[in-house]
Amino acid sequence: MPAIRWHPVLAAVEVEPGTWVMHAPDGRPYGVVRALEIGGERGYRAVTWHEDPARRELVGYYRTLFAATRAAHSVYLRGHGPAGFAPDPWPAPRPPPPARPAPAR
Numbered sequence: 001m002p003a004i005r006w007h008p009v010l011a012a013v014e015v016e017p018g019t020w021v022m023h024a025p026d027g028r029p030y031g032v033v034r035a036l037e038i039g040g041e042r043g044y045r046a047v048t049w050h051e052d053p054a055r056r057e058l059v060g061y062y063r064t065l066f067a068a069t070r071a072a073h074s075v076y077l078r079g080h081g082p083a084g085f086a087p088d089p090w091p092a093p094r095p096p097p098p099a100r101p102a103p104a105r
Contacts, residue, residue: 008073009066020065021049022072031072032056033065044068048075 012020018035029049036045038061046059046068059075062068 007066008069011073012065012069020069022069022076024076030076031059031069033068033072035065046072048072 008022011022011024012031012033013023014020020033021029022031022033024030031046031049033044033046036043044062044065044067046062047056048059050056059071060068062071
């Protein structure tokens with residue numbers, strides 16, 4: 001039996017023709033993908049989710065629904081942890097305190 005694979009397109013629910021809302025496992029929306037045509041080329045526009053459409057942020061423009069959902073999902077995942085490669089997000093360890101001189105005898 002082949003391995004079952006998951007792809008972010010499975011998190012996208014088509015709410016109207018050509019518009020998909022991406023949902024987290026807890027049911028909250030986190031992205032919107034729309035089919036569009038610009039200058040005779042068809043593709044998809046992905047944005048982050050916000051109740052107020054004016055506050056949504058552009059993720060990018062893509063040629064396939066798979067690529068658009070993957071990009072929106074990547075933005076969603078990056079919002080769950082510190083940016084950068086470890087140990088970039090954490091400060092360097094502090095040097096040990098200077099040794100105290102031995103008490104005089």
